[in-house]
Amino acid sequence: MKAATISELKQELLNxxxxxxxxxxxxxxxxxxxxxxxxxxxxxEAHDTDAYIQSVKKEMDGEFEIINKSNVYFVKKTLxxxxxxxxxxxxxxxxxxxxxxxxxxxxxxxxxLGSTINNNPVINNIxxxxxxxxxxxxxxxxxxxxxxxxxxxxxxxx
Numbered sequence: 001m002k003a004a005t006i007s008e009l010k011q012e013l014l015n016x017x018x019x020x021x022x023x024x025x026x027x028x029x030x031x032x033x034x035x036x037x038x039x040x041x042x043x044x045e046a047h048d049t050d051a052y053i054q055s056v057k058k059e060m061d062g063e064f065e066i067i068n069k070s071n072v073y074f075v076k077k078t079l080x081x082x083x084x085x086x087x088x089x090x091x092x093x094x095x096x097x098x099x100x101x102x103x104x105x106x107x108x109x110x111x112x113l114g115s116t117i118n119n120n121p122v123i124n125n126i127x128x129x130x131x132x133x134x135x136x137x138x139x140x141x142x143x144x145x146x147x148x149x150x151x152x153x154x155x156x157x158x
Contacts, residue, residue, distance in 0.1 A: 041092040
């Protein structure tokens with residue numbers, strides 16, 4: 001089965017009744033956890049980005065607390081998991097501000113892990129790539145916001 005394009009889907013959704021659209025959304029939410037999470041974000045959390053950012057940070061904190069520091073391999077694996085979850089939440093919001101806030105928080109948390117970041121090239125590469133993503137997101141923002149975020153990025157780069 002070939003999937004329809006976005007414009008075709010949009011035209012078809014405009015032609016059906018609101019109750020049918022609701023039924024389609026609920027059916028879509030049943031099939032994948034990500035669909036349900038996105039629908040939850042759009043309905044309940046999209047209007048308050050600050051609370052959304054805080055809830056994601058709290059979830060990140062929980063993941064950082066359970067990092068197994070006995071072996072660098074486990075640290076790398078857990079960092080990738082945290083980053084994957086964080087990127088999923090960033091994708092839901094599709095906001096440069098949310099992306100910047102969460103990635104800065106991720107980098108600060110990684111930096112707080114200690115000397116592991118400097119000793120391991122893979123962890124250092126993960127960290128540096130996130131700094132690049134932050135700079136890219138900040139470049140699209142208003143000048144005043146850029147100034148505030150660039151100060152935070154400078155602290156992370158030191």
